[in-house]
Amino acid sequence: MDFLIDGLLSALLLIWSLDPGLIEIVWVSLKVSSTSTLIASLVGVPAGFLIAFGEFSGKRFVITLLNTLLALPTVAVGLLVYTFICRRGIFGGFDLLYTQKAIIIGQVILIIPIVATFTISAVSRLDDRYRKTALTVGANAIQTAWVIVREVRFGIAAAIIAAFGRVIAEVGISMMLGGNAKGFTRTMTTAMALEYDKGLFELSVALGIALLAVSFAVNVFFHYFQGRVRE
Amino acid sequence: MVYELRNITKTFEQRTVLNLERLSVKKGKILGLLGPNGAGKTTLLEIMAFLSSPTSGGMWFNQQKVDFTGGKLKDLRRRVVLVQQDSILFSTSVSNNVDFPLRIRKAPKAKREQIVGELLDMVGMRDFGHAPAHKLSSGETQRVAIARALACFPEVILLDEPTANVDVENQIAIERIIREINRTKGISVVFTTHNMIQASRLADETVFLYEGKVARSIYENIFSGRIQTDESGRQLCVAQNGLRLHVQHDKSGPVRISIDPAIVEISRNGNEFSEDNTFKGRLIQLTDEQGRVRALVDVGVPLSVLIPKEVFRSLGLGIGDDVWLNCPAKSIEIF
Incomplete structure (x- = not known):
């Protein structure tokens, strides 16, 4: 028990003192995860819309495939991207391996199905009268889509938050494609794994607390925003 | 004639829900479509609002044949507006809802504010301008939906059971608004109802629909x-x-x-x-x-x-x- 309390106290001290090593790791994590979430949202939300509203053969298959990809293991994505960006891979010449860009590519692939699936679900649940109302008062396709986005904004925000939560907490892709290089590709999760291997629990616990704090802050912001809008 | 429909059918999964030999709507008049649930009234209004295409048959709007496959439906939609049964308002304020059609038509802001005020006055909802739309009662929602429809400055307004699920006070208000927009603005009105008395009160002409067809007599009871x-x-x-x-x-x-x-x-x-x-x-x-x-x-x-x-x-x-x-x-x- 003392061991746990000592670890926790040391971790809190590290956070309180704004330890530069800790800050750097948190910053890399936030930067990489935010970028991948942004890119995945820009792709996944419109894709979700197109799939939800589009009538095409194979629609059910696409939705089933996306649902299956929700359970995609991070190491599988890491391995897949690795085969493309390693020196012998098709994109080997771009020198992407062990860079933040490589992590972002892997994370984008990981969370596009999450954003798209949640968007499909939110849009499909929306009463069709919103679409018809927008059309009958004279909206064009883009204005109608905007009306729908506004109505399902909480569903889409939930999709983006879920995606962000998935990437900020993942370790497989960051480790395999980022290489855990200190000050460069070391994220909170890869640092925690390393510190655990070294038997140094203080930083590991401090990073765990930081990870939870980030997740908590994002959710608090979302609920505050949701509450303000619904008032 | 503002509308001419000939041999219009609509089929959903091999079930024909609409089979109209002929139907016309006179310009500036109020047409009541009477019929029980499942008579095809809503399907017909959606076709007339250019929101849905018929399976077969032809429709003429102001003597022009409507091409449901072409890309000109948006222009036609801007001349006709449908107020659905149990209307839905966007999740924003009452004023913003009425302002929406004006905003997408790029009307100047000052003009928009003036029109929104006038329309809310007309439907007796001026005091609710800043209220969140989702907090209104169903009768108030319907009145705001009519104001929003009028903000489109339509030639025709289609109302799907405008007084269904509203209290008597709102029913009277809505009927007054329908008469007023027809008389003062000259807007042609088509409304559906299964209330014979309401149809006879409001409509210049009444058509009875039964099982997707125009019935030769008005079935009641x-x-x-x-x-x-x-x-x-x-x-x-x-x-x-x-x-x-x-x-x-x-x-x-x-x-x-x-x-x-x-x-x-x-x-x-x-x-x-x-x-x-x-x-x-x-x-x-x-x-x-x-x-x-x-x-x-x-x-x-x-x-x-x-x-x-x-x-x-x-x-x-x-x-x-x-x-x-x-x-x-x-x-x-x-x-």
Whole structure:
């Protein structure tokens, strides 16, 4: 028990003192995860819309495939991207391996199905009268889509938050494609794994607390925003 | 004519829900589409609003044939607006909802504010301008939806059961608005209802739809039931609501029946009628209707009866009076 309390106290001290090593790791994590979430949202939300509203053969298959990809293991994505960006891979010449860009590519692939699936679900649940109302008062396709986005904004925000939560907490892709290089590709999760291997629990616990704090802050912001809008 | 529809059909998964040989709407007039649930009223309005295409047939809007496959539907939609049954307002303020059609038409801001104010005044919702739209009652929602529709400055306004699920106060307000927009703005109006009295109050012309077709007469007092044989071997139609009517028909099993209110006889004394299809009831509503009086009589279910004014005067009927109704065989139609 003392061991746990000592670890926790040391971790809190590290956070309180704004330890530069800790800050750097948190910053890399936030930067990489935010970028991948942004890119995945820009792709996944419109894709979700197109799939939800589009009538095409194979629609059910696409939705089933996306649902299956929700359970995609991070190491599988890491391995897949690795085969493309390693020196012998098709994109080997771009020198992407062990860079933040490589992590972002892997994370984008990981969370596009999450954003798209949640968007499909939110849009499909929306009463069709919103679409018809927008059309009958004279909206064009883009204005109608905007009306729908506004109505399902909480569903889409939930999709983006879920995606962000998935990437900020993942370790497989960051480790395999980022290489855990200190000050460069070391994220909170890869640092925690390393510190655990070294038997140094203080930083590991401090990073765990930081990870939870980030997740908590994002959710608090979302609920505050949701509450303000619904008032 | 603002609309001409010829041989319009609409089929969903091999089920034809609309099959109209001909229907036209006169410019500047109010057309009432009467019919029970499932008659195809909403489907028809969606086609007229260019939101849905017919499976076959042709529609002309202001003498121009509508091309449902082309990309000009948006332009047509900007000339016609549909107010749906149980209208939906966007999750924003009441003013923003009314402002939406003006904003997408890129009207100047000052002009928009003025129009929104005027329209909210017209529907009696000015004080609710800043209120969140989702906090309104269904009647208020419907009034704001009409204001939003008027912000489109349409040539035609289509209203799908505009007073369904609203209280009497809002019903009166909505009917007043419909008359006003037709008379003062010259907007052609097409509305659906299954309320015969409302249709006769509002419409210049009424069309009755039944099972997707224009019916040759206006069916009223429609009930679902089953034809069976009674103990004396005569055919008896037992309606789901408990009404039991002797009928003469080839059909058996589940049917729908309609009782023509103009043929139903009314008296203060049951002895005047034979026992067959005679019911005692209480008069619950009286409405003046183009030379006749429409009486609603509760015989366990509400039955509508049209009484010539002289008969009404001679009987001296009043609300709450006990009366007898007789439904002769010729008043009952089975389909």
